[in-house]
Amino acid sequence: MSTAIGNTIVSLPDQSTARLPKRHYINNEYGLLSWLLTEDHKRIALLYLFSVTFFFFIGGAFAGLIRLELLTPQPDLVAADTYNKFFTMHGLIMIFLFLVPSIPGVLGNFLIPLMIGAKDLAFPKLNLLSWYVYMAGGTLTLAALVLGGVDTGWTFTTPLSTHYLNTHVITAAMAIFITGFSSILTGINFIVTIHRMRCPGMTWFRMPLFLWSHYAASLLMVLGTPVLATTLVLVALERLFGIGIFDPAKGGDPLLFQHLFWFYSHPAVYIMILPGMGVVSEVISTFSRKRIFGYTAVAFSSVAIALFGFFVWEHHMFIMGVSSYSALVFSLLTMLVAVPSAIKIFNWAFTLQKGSITFETPMLYCFGFMGLFTIGGLTGVFLGSLGMDIHLTETYFVVAHFHFVMVGGGLMAFLAGIHFWWPKMTGRMYPETISKLAAVTTFIGFNLTFLPQFVLGYLGLPRRYAAYPPEFQVLNVLSTAGATVLGFGYMLPLLYLAWSLKYGAIAGSNPWQATGLEWQIASPPPTENFTEIPIMDHEVYDYEWLANKTKKEVTTVG
Amino acid sequence: MTDQATHAHLDNPEHAQHRIVTPLQYFFVYIIMLALTGLTCAAAFVDLKWANAVVAVGIACTQATIGALFFMHAAFQSRLIKLTIGAGVFMFLVMVTMTMSDYMSRSWGMW
Amino acid sequence: MDSALATTDPADLHAGQEHGHVSLPQHRHHFETVEQQREAGSFGMWLFLLTEIMFFGGMFLAYLLYRNWYYPAFVVASNQLSVRIGTINTMVLITSGFCMAVGVWAAEMRRRSLLVAMLVTTTLLGVLFLSLKYGEYHEKYELHHIPGNNFNISMFTNPAGYGIKEAPLPPDMAQKTQVFFFLYFAMTGMHALHMIIGLGILCWLISRARRGDFSAGYVAPVENFALYWHFIDVVWLFLYPLLYLINRHPMH
Numbered sequence: 001m002s003t004a005i006g007n008t009i010v011s012l013p014d015q016s017t018a019r020l021p022k023r024h025y026i027n028n029e030y031g032l033l034s035w036l037l038t039e040d041h042k043r044i045a046l047l048y049l050f051s052v053t054f055f056f057f058i059g060g061a062f063a064g065l066i067r068l069e070l071l072t073p074q075p076d077l078v079a080a081d082t083y084n085k086f087f088t089m090h091g092l093i094m095i096f097l098f099l100v101p102s103i104p105g106v107l108g109n110f111l112i113p114l115m116i117g118a119k120d121l122a123f124p125k126l127n128l129l130s131w132y133v134y135m136a137g138g139t140l141t142l143a144a145l146v147l148g149g150v151d152t153g154w155t156f157t158t159p160l161s162t163h164y165l166n167t168h169v170i171t172a173a174m175a176i177f178i179t180g181f182s183s184i185l186t187g188i189n190f191i192v193t194i195h196r197m198r199c200p201g202m203t204w205f206r207m208p209l210f211l212w213s214h215y216a217a218s219l220l221m222v223l224g225t226p227v228l229a230t231t232l233v234l235v236a237l238e239r240l241f242g243i244g245i246f247d248p249a250k251g252g253d254p255l256l257f258q259h260l261f262w263f264y265s266h267p268a269v270y271i272m273i274l275p276g277m278g279v280v281s282e283v284i285s286t287f288s289r290k291r292i293f294g295y296t297a298v299a300f301s302s303v304a305i306a307l308f309g310f311f312v313w314e315h316h317m318f319i320m321g322v323s324s325y326s327a328l329v330f331s332l333l334t335m336l337v338a339v340p341s342a343i344k345i346f347n348w349a350f351t352l353q354k355g356s357i358t359f360e361t362p363m364l365y366c367f368g369f370m371g372l373f374t375i376g377g378l379t380g381v382f383l384g385s386l387g388m389d390i391h392l393t394e395t396y397f398v399v400a401h402f403h404f405v406m407v408g409g410g411l412m413a414f415l416a417g418i419h420f421w422w423p424k425m426t427g428r429m430y431p432e433t434i435s436k437l438a439a440v441t442t443f444i445g446f447n448l449t450f451l452p453q454f455v456l457g458y459l460g461l462p463r464r465y466a467a468y469p470p471e472f473q474v475l476n477v478l479s480t481a482g483a484t485v486l487g488f489g490y491m492l493p494l495l496y497l498a499w500s501l502k503y504g505a506i507a508g509s510n511p512w513q514a515t516g517l518e519w520q521i522a523s524p525p526p527t528e529n530f531t532e533i534p535i536m537d538h539e540v541y542d543y544e545w546l547a548n549k550t551k552k553e554v555t556t557v558g
Numbered sequence: 559m560t561d562q563a564t565h566a567h568l569d570n571p572e573h574a575q576h577r578i579v580t581p582l583q584y585f586f587v588y589i590i591m592l593a594l595t596g597l598t599c600a601a602a603f604v605d606l607k608w609a610n611a612v613v614a615v616g617i618a619c620t621q622a623t624i625g626a627l628f629f630m631h632a633a634f635q636s637r638l639i640k641l642t643i644g645a646g647v648f649m650f651l652v653m654v655t656m657t658m659s660d661y662m663s664r665s666w667g668m669w
Numbered sequence: 670m671d672s673a674l675a676t677t678d679p680a681d682l683h684a685g686q687e688h689g690h691v692s693l694p695q696h697r698h699h700f701e702t703v704e705q706q707r708e709a710g711s712f713g714m715w716l717f718l719l720t721e722i723m724f725f726g727g728m729f730l731a732y733l734l735y736r737n738w739y740y741p742a743f744v745v746a747s748n749q750l751s752v753r754i755g756t757i758n759t760m761v762l763i764t765s766g767f768c769m770a771v772g773v774w775a776a777e778m779r780r781r782s783l784l785v786a787m788l789v790t791t792t793l794l795g796v797l798f799l800s801l802k803y804g805e806y807h808e809k810y811e812l813h814h815i816p817g818n819n820f821n822i823s824m825f826t827n828p829a830g831y832g833i834k835e836a837p838l839p840p841d842m843a844q845k846t847q848v849f850f851f852l853y854f855a856m857t858g859m860h861a862l863h864m865i866i867g868l869g870i871l872c873w874l875i876s877r878a879r880r881g882d883f884s885a886g887y888v889a890p891v892e893n894f895a896l897y898w899h900f901i902d903v904v905w906l907f908l909y910p911l912l913y914l915i916n917r918h919p920m921h
């Protein structure tokens with residue numbers, strides 16, 4: 001059957017006879033309550049999928065409004081303080097309600113038990129709870145929005161947030177505080193699961209790299225998030241009672257806020273990117289039909305990122321009056337943290353080398369990831385260089401930097417993963433041509449949006465203003481045009497993925513000929529995942545093992 | 559369970575044989591904890607100059623360690639659990655030392 | 670070997686004879702053995718305590734910084750706390766920790782009434798701690814030592830007027846006592862909040878223990894709760910010297 005598709009590895013079953021499995025996790029039980037009270041990690045993953053998509057489009061709407069406002073140099077669409085609320089909401093939603101929970105919540109939840117050959121995560125109830133906590137945080141964020149918004153920026157900077165604003169800072173801070181607990185619970189669950197629930201034969205070095213990167217991200221969630229929680233509590237108390245912990249007039253120190261906030265928020269950027277790196281490893285290996293080059297190095301680089309990620313936070317504070325000696329140290333350490341990321345990029349590139357590469361949609365997204373994340377990471381090194389940062393900080397250069405890593409990296413990886421595992425999650429294929437079109441559209445739209453911002457920032461345009469000098473208009477118009485294309489690129493998957501639920505080709509258990517355990521069971525998987533606990537008797541990414549297995553299957557069946 | 563499996567359990571760093579501590583043992587720990595509390599309180603009333611703080615924190619750390627090891631059974635846990643505790647303490651120390659490194663190299667003592 | 674590893678039939682798991690374990694109704698399907706479940710539970714609990722270390726850690730960091738900056742204010746303000754109540758409370762907490770530990774032992778030994786008795790004692794000691802704490806808070810309220818707009822520094826600028834043997838602080842340093850009191854309330858308040866949550870769980874555990882839920886070999890909830898309770902004690906063991914005992918010997 002694979003010939004029907006052309007130059008790909010896709011091997012779909014004969015569509016005229018193919019059937020979805022009679023009983024699987026989706027049709028196992030019916031009714032809203034069976035979803036809202038489910039303890040099945042796969043169903044919880046779908047709950048997350050709906051909710052993060054919802055929040056993504058709300059955050060996206062704000063991005064659209066921001067770009068629309070920036071079409072002209074004057075603040076003419078909205079007043080400056082409304083604009084501030086727009087970018088604050090955009091940042092809060094995209095970071096805490098989309099990027100942090102997206103890949104772990106959806107793909108991690110769905111795949112971690114499948115990949116290690118377990119029936120569920122270690123704590124199914126906690127898993128459901130984490131979704132509810134997430135929804136509570138999300139609802140409260142929306143409440144802050146509906147009640148009139150916040151305009152602190154996603155960073156809650158003091159004393160701005162504690163003394164100078166009368167918007168809904170406390171509501172928003174509590175919303176993020178609550179959302180944080182959701183990621184703590186997810187992190188605990190993942191760590192325990194990966195330690196305790198691996199099937200026989202699944203040693204640490206036989207785990208797919210997806211698991212290593214989720215493990216590392218979970219460590220960050222568990223160790224970092226509580227510090228954010230403390231910080232937000234202190235901000236709320238300061239605002240409520242004027243207690244002065246961050247208020248210089250009363251002897252407090254705003255820099256202490258910055259230290260605490262970035263102690264979480266720098267690791268948080270790795271919470272957002274590490275799971276994405278895991279997706280990329282799986283996809284690249286599958287579509288170049290090779291074991292990931294330097295498996296051990298890639299695995300340990302995830303842990304190294306998690307560790308080094310805690311040693312660099314001061315690079316967000318270089319111009320805030322920190323000591324120049326410690327800034328120097330943090331600048332050096334920042335250079336170091338780029339090394340494990342680079343190791344990954346190089347190893348993926350070497351995996352591609354001499355592989356039999358095919359260009360399915362997930363692979364296109366991954367190419368996007370590799371290119372854009374590399375640019376994002378390298379500009380991160382520019383920003384980490386003390387002297388350079390003094391010129392670039394608080395400009396659009398920073399905005400472009402983190403959008404390259406978070407959108408070009410994190411979001412691309414999320415879409416790659418959704419496409420890659422869509423057949424497993426739903427049992428059906430997405431339409432190939434239009435999804436390739438979507439991948440290319442997002443790539444073009446993305447570059448058009450954010451490359452001009454590097455130039456703008458380099459020329460000195462500060463971020464977070466509704467107005468700008470007229471000579472910057474051309475680049476801003478380009479950026480807004482790109483955002484339109486990008487928005488279109490994100491709408492497409494929403495449409496055709498929904499379409500495919502009914503009309504997509506039946507995928508069969510292993511359409512990509514991938515080696516992971518999740519691909520050796522039916523799609524969609526049965527509720528209990530494995531009818532028989534699997535035994536991992538081969539190395540990970542072993543395509544020969546798969547070929548032998550498939551051959552044997554044919555002989556026994558035929 | 560087969561012999562082989564039991565044996566595999568023994569060198570598994572993520573696993574520890576379950577151990578039950580008797581009330582008498584708990585009682586010893588309890589007495590030591592009380593004694594240390596008295597000690598730390600008494601030490602605070604003696605002028606030890608800069609060492610007062612060191613003694614106070616030192617005794618608190620000792621108490622915390624004893625509490626974790628025996629009341630919380632950390633002493634009888636797998637290496638994995640011990641590593642987990644270590645990771646928490648380590649990360650806390652990273653946060654403190656790295657932050658203080660900034661404050662201390664910036665006009666320390668001149669406020 | 671095969672049968673031990675590839676067990677899948679749920680009925681098999683329930684029976685559990687193959688693993689040489691008691692069959693427990695609390696055993697959940699996705700765990701292969703009861704032991705795996707127990708170890709997963711306690712590992713999860715330890716990871717949760719890890720987040721608690723970091724949660725309190727942020728405040729300890731703030732304490733360390735401001736104590737160094739405003740040492741004179743910290744000393745004087747700390748001396749206004751009652752060492753007696755602080756010490757008694759420390760002992761109360763240690764005792765409650767001891768009872769909790771014996772409670773775990775009682776659960777392991779399947780002694781239902783001892784377990785209930787120990788849990789009840791733990792709860793009562795917890796309540797005692799909180800009442801003493803409430804008394805302390807109340808006193809600070811009356812003295813206007815709660816940070817905020819009503820905070821009053823006159824006791825620190827003019828200690829003699831209050832009959833306190835303490836060198837007066839210059840007004841700007843006296844202001845900084847507010848930082849101390851804020852940290853005092855934030856840290857002990859967070860600690861108290863944890864205790865209140867703990868007391869809630871204790872009540873639930875007591876009712877389950879009386880039903881005999883933990884008298885048949887299934888002790889995980891008691892064991893894991895004990896970890897939480899001991900952890901709160903440990904936090905207090907740091908709060909006590911850091912807040913109450915900064916510098917108790919007479920100033921020169």
Ligand code: HEM
Pocket residue numbers: 155269270272273315316334335337338341376377378379380381382383384385389392393394398401402405406409410
């Ligand atoms: C690869 C190594 C990386 C380096 C060396 C690096 C370096 C930096 C530096 C120095 C800044 C501060 C710029 C300034 O405010 O002046 C910064 C900002 C930022 N970076 Fe990165 N970065 C890296 C990767 C990432 C990744 C992977 C992400 C997210 C997935 C990310 C997200 C951000 C965000 C969100 C900000 C801006 C925060 C704000 O002020 O709003 N970075 N980065």
Ligand SMILES: [Cu+2]
Pocket residue numbers: 265266269312313315316
């Ligand atoms: Cu950073």
